[in-house]
Amino acid sequence: MITRADAEALDAADPLAGFRERFVIEDADRIYLDGNSLGRLPVATRDRLAALVAEWGTRLVSAWEDWIDLPAQVGDRLAEGVLGAGPGEVLVCDSTTVNLYKLVRAIMADRPGALVTDSGNFPTDRYVLEGLAESSASRATRTGHRELRQFDADPVLGPSPDDVAEAVAPGDVALVVLSHVAYRSGAVADLAAIEAAAGDHGVPVVWDLSHSVGSVPTELHAAGARYAVGCTYKHLNGGPGAPAFLYVREDAQTGLRSPIQGWFGQAEQFDMERPYDPVPGIGRFLAGTPSILGLAAVQEGVGLTAGAGMAAVAAKSASLTGLVVAYLDERLGPLGFSLGSPRDPARRGAHVALRHPQAWPICRALIERAAVVPDFRGPDIVRLGVAPLYTTHAELFDALERLRDLVERGEHERIDATRSRVT
Numbered sequence: 190m191i192t193r194a195d196a197e198a199l200d201a202a203d204p205l206a207g208f209r210e211r212f213v214i215e216d217a218d219r220i221y222l223d224g225n226s227l228g229r230l231p232v233a234t235r236d237r238l239a240a241l242v243a244e245w246g247t248r249l250v251s252a253w254e255d256w257i258d259l260p261a262q263v264g265d266r267l268a269e270g271v272l273g274a275g276p277g278e279v280l281v282c283d284s285t286t287v288n289l290y291k292l293v294r295a296i297m298a299d300r301p302g303a304l305v306t307d308s309g310n311f312p313t314d315r316y317v318l319e320g321l322a323e324s325s326a327s328r329a330t331r332t333g334h335r336e337l338r339q340f341d342a343d344p345v346l347g348p349s350p351d352d353v354a355e356a357v358a359p360g361d362v363a364l365v366v367l368s369h370v371a372y373r374s375g376a377v378a379d380l381a382a383i384e385a386a387a388g389d390h391g392v393p394v395v396w397d398l399s400h401s402v403g404s405v406p407t408e409l410h411a412a413g414a415r416y417a418v419g420c421t422y423k424h425l426n427g428g429p430g431a432p433a434f435l436y437v438r439e440d441a442q443t444g445l446r447s448p449i450q451g452w453f454g455q456a457e458q459f460d461m462e463r464p465y466d467p468v469p470g471i472g473r474f475l476a477g478t479p480s481i482l483g484l485a486a487v488q489e490g491v492g493l494t495a496g497a498g499m500a501a502v503a504a505k506s507a508s509l510t511g512l513v514v515a516y517l518d519e520r521l522g523p524l525g526f527s528l529g530s531p532r533d534p535a536r537r538g539a540h541v542a543l544r545h546p547q548a549w550p551i552c553r554a555l556i557e558r559a560a561v562v563p564d565f566r567g568p569d570i571v572r573l574g575v576a577p578l579y580t581t582h583a584e585l586f587d588a589l590e591r592l593r594d595l596v597e598r599g600e601h602e603r604i605d606a607t608r609s610r611v612t
Contacts, residue, residue: 191516193586195586196582199582209579211231211232211233212579216560219561220560221562225424225576228424228428228490229576230426234485238482238485238486241482241485242482260453260475260479261280264278264280264434264471267402268436271491272409273407274436275439277470280474280475284432285397285433287449288418289313289395291447292474294448296393296416297363298446300364301363302361303335303363304363305337305340305364306367308339309344309373310367318366319337345374345376345529345530348378348383353367353387354389357387364393364395366394367394367397368396370401370404371400372399374530375540377401377405377536380396381411381412384414397417397419400539401419402420403424403499404502404539406500410438418433418434418435419434426490426493431486431487431490432483447467450465450476451475453479454473456469502577507535509539512585512589514528514532520589520593528543540573540574541572548568548571550601551571552564554603555571555588558595559594573588
């Protein structure tokens with residue numbers, strides 16, 4: 190049986206152990222297992238934002254000389270240190286939803302055919318595609334009618350290369366949108382194999398990296414990926430509502446035109462009497478004035494992850510989630526829990542889905558009565574997110590012990606089961 194001493198031994202050998210002290214942790218007894226929704230606050234970010242606010246107060250508009258290129262500068266650091274991409278291929282800007290819209294709409298402009306995703310993809314991705322399909326189908330366009338097709342993937346293992354090959358086989362598909370890590374099960378899709386399966390039919394794939402960036406290796410160049418979007422407030426610890434990112438491989442940028450034509454994407458931006466003329470390269474996907482406070486926070490978060498190294502981050506993620514799986518097998522099965530994530534650590538991201546018929550009240554009981562913060566995903570998942578930079582094996586073991594004790598005592602049955610808006 191796994192013991193706390195086993196967990197402590199893993200922490201003693203952890204090469205990333207020193208990163209925990211670089212985060213704000215005000216209540217050591219409160220075990221935070223929701224970093225896959227919102228990461229903790231880095232100490233450096235707290236200090237950087239305080240200094241930036243002071244700079245705003247003293248320098249005012251003159252500080253834009255130093256701020257104006259931050260979307261590309263932070264994007265280059267993210268590309269090199271985390272994404273396995275190159276300079277001039279990543280921008281940090283807008284939200285994941287807006288970036289997905291911009292990128293899909295730009296690709297659609299020269300590609301007639303259907304839009305494809307899996308039915309279990311994250312809702313915002315499906316909503317964006319639904320809206321694009323409806324708007325283009327409601328009027329005559331030079332690209333013709335659009336149809337949104339959704340295929341059913343394995344609910345635990347996620348979309349496979351065979352799923353994608355079958356979906357694009359009819360030959361009338363414009364593009365495919367998929368998540369690299371499934372938001373419910375944590376399944377990691379095979380980037381390279383799916384790129385190859387779609388590429389055999391000449392179909393591009395747009396990846397949503399929101400649940401994978403900073404938690405599992407992406408290596409976009411090595412996988413042959415051309416397009417991606419993602420958020421920065423989960424494993425990159427950029428803060429609530431932090432700017433997202435957009436990736437377009439350099440050789441795929443030519444000819445793409447953002448559907449949101451804003452002044453930050455304009456060549457010679459301050460020659461304001463000129464008609465719109467997009468800047469060459471990735472910068473054409475900029476639109477409005479960027480959030481400088483948000484970009485500074487992302488810059489600090491990316492720096493932490495890049496400094497740790499994605500190989501070490503991925504190894505610890507596998508170790509932490511492996512502890513959850515082992516504990517589930519030993520102690521939680523008799524209490525009605527089952528695994529809703531892949532068993533193979535190479536196919537598992539940085540969260541584990543524990544399935545239980547009473548998942549919602551169990552989540553609420555953990556938060557209200559056991560000082561453990563997970564999250565709930567319908568219909569029956571208690572989602573335990575581990576953050577390799579600050580989650581320890583010992584606190585994770587303690588959280589699992591509290592979960593087991595709570596359910597054995599029936600604490601969850603005495604919780605108000607009314608659903609809240611935020612789960």
